[in-house]
Amino acid sequence: MGRRSDHSRAELEALILDAGQALMAEVGLARFSAREVAKRIGYSVGTIMHMFGGIDPLVMAINSRTFLLWADWLEHRLSGLRGQERIEALVRGYFEFAEGHPNLWAAIYAHRLPEGTGLPEPLADQRARLTAIVTREVSAILAEERQEDAPSLARSLVATVHGHCSFALGGSFALLGETEPLALALRRVDEILRANGAALAEF
Amino acid sequence: MGRRSDHSRAELEALILDAGQALMAEVGLARFSAREVAKRIGYSVGTIMHMFGGIDPLVMAINSRTFLLWADWLEHRLSGLRGQERIEALVRGYFEFAEGHPNLWAAIYAHRLPEGTGLPEPLADQRARLTAIVTREVSAILAEERQEDAPSLARSLVATVHGHCSFALGGSFALLGETEPLALALRRVDEILRANGAALAEF
DNA sequence: ATTAAAATTGGACGCTGTTCAATTTCCATA
DNA sequence: TATGGAAATTGAACAGCGTCCAATTTTAAT
The missing domain is CATH 1.10.10 (Arc Repressor Mutant, subunit A)
Structure with missing residues (x-):
């Protein structure tokens, strides 16, 4: 020893x-x-x-690492795509990563750090990268006079997709008879973006 | 003994x-x-x-009980309200229940039953009650020719609000600098309903 | 070579879920 | 009312867990 x-x-x-x-x-x-x-x-x-x-900090570190993996994978998935294909790829990417690594993905959201304890700065940065990607893509399809809405809108879109993905993998949708969670999420994102003046082609 | x-x-x-x-x-x-x-x-x-x-079935039973409590509380909260006030009350109610019983609420979504095992019928029914309320309210503000969309739209709206609430209580929004999760959820629900032909007053 | 500091161990502690033989109580029958 | 079988309840055992810490070993500096 x-x-x-x-x-x-x-x-x-x-x-x-x-x-x-x-x-x-x-x-x-x-x-x-x-x-x-x-x-x-x-x-x-x-x-x-x-x-x-302790075990909580270890789990936090692992989860932040999962975020890094996720962000890299998403970026790679965006390469070569253009216009609103990129938005669609983000939504599909969210679902596919979660479905491909269900335990890693669930651990991120199931683990609640004992009250008061916040994430160390470096770990927080790792986690923010994913949303930063979405903000960048949302910004790209938003008119110039709406650019300031991009960060908040991006956070909200991620939350929306997360909610659908969470219900899909957690079994809530199955329980309620919903069979097309991804399609639902894609439609909601489209509606929300249009409502906020995004430049999207007609259906 | x-x-x-x-x-x-x-x-x-x-x-x-x-x-x-x-x-x-x-x-x-x-x-x-x-x-x-x-x-x-x-x-x-x-x-x-x-x-x-086992402990898993016990937790499942407790969580289903929480759903009952939640649904009753929501119904009580709706009484006396009219029109689109009721939709707004549903969104606020989702957040307020979660904030008022954070551990009960989190337990519902953090607990994943070991694969393969589904919920017993009676427990599934208890859980579906909450969405049933939302479906009823969505149905009420949807035009007659869109009534068939109500169940799917309601599930999707619940998922949307859940995503925002989950990010709010889980700390994701705080991490990303978002300070108004409820306002965000309310706006998304409004946009989604309008996009689906709901009868809502002008802003 | 000596010493102080840092790293690593192994064992102890109290807790957990699960299992099961033994015990006690209940209910139905005689 | 007595009795037997079935059901309920227990307590102890087991293996695993996170946490802690004194003891030990290795390293780095002197």
């Missing part, structure tokens, strides 16, 4: 986050376990506790 | 659900504990396990 220079501080952190995110993807937040992460990387639980300070 | 007729079967179930819901409201899903519920009602954990079959 003691400082084994098998891994540097940064390497060890990456090791923990890699294994942690993998475990989260496999079993979800409810069955996530710091002990299991420790077992997988060959360190003791104490090491993880010492580095992150 | 043995069948103590202190309480009938139904009484005991109500006792467990009462104490369970109270505990959920106090500590939230993450710190919810069947053992603590047992302690509070003076029975052993085994009794709860035997009645509900």
Whole structure:
């Protein structure tokens, strides 16, 4: 025991986050376990506790990492698209990422940090990247005199799509007999954008 | 030990659900504990396990109960209102209930039942009541030739408001600098209803 | 080489959900 | 009213969890 220079501080952190995110993807937040992460990387639980300070900060770090993954994936998905195709790709992208990584996605919204504790600045920045992408795209199809509405409108659109995606993956829509959640979300986004003066082609 | 007729079967179930819901409201899903519920009602954990079959079914029952509470509260809130005031009251009601019972509300959406297991019919019915109210109100302000759109539109509106409420209580909006989540939700609902031919007064 | 500091461990603690044999109570029948 | 079988309830056991910390080992500086 003691400082084994098998891994540097940064390497060890990456090791923990890699294994942690993998475990989260496999079993979800409810069955996530710091002990299991420790077992997988060959360190003791104490090491993880010492580095992150508890299981909540660790989960926060993993979730912020998921946001990064998500944002990169979205950007890649936008490349080559033009005009309002890009907006549609954002909505589809939201759903597809969530469906492709349901446990990672659900962990983001199921995990509530004990009251009072806010996100450390760097983690907050990682999370804001996703909305920044949407703001940029919304801005691009908004008239010049409505540019100032873009940030607020983007946040609201993300919330709208999130609500539909959340009901789709959480089973609420299935419970209510709704079979086309994505189509619903796409229509709402279209309506909202038109109502706010976006330049969209006729249906 | 043995069948103590202190309480009938139904009484005991109500006792467990009462104490369970109270505990959920106090500590939230993450710190919810069947053992603590047992302690509070003076029975052993085994009794709860035997009645509900596990902690997941118990949480499901509590959450469905929360839906009932919510629906009743909403109905009461609608009484005396007319026209589009009723739609506005639904949106405000969604936010106010969530803000008034944050742990109960969050537990509904944070709890994901282990895959494959669906809700028992009676519980599903309890949950559908809330959307049924919205469908009724949406139907009331929709033109006759658009009546068939009401159920789907209502589900979508609930999802939209849920998304905004979820971002508000979960801290996403705060993180992104949004300070007026309710106002945002109200505007989106107005836009969506107008886009679908609802009879709403000029702003 | 010595020493102070940092990293890592393993074990303890109290908690959790789940299971089940043993016990107690109830109800129906004789 | 006595009795037997069925149902309810318990308490203890189990494995796992997050958290903590004294003890140990390694590293880096002197």
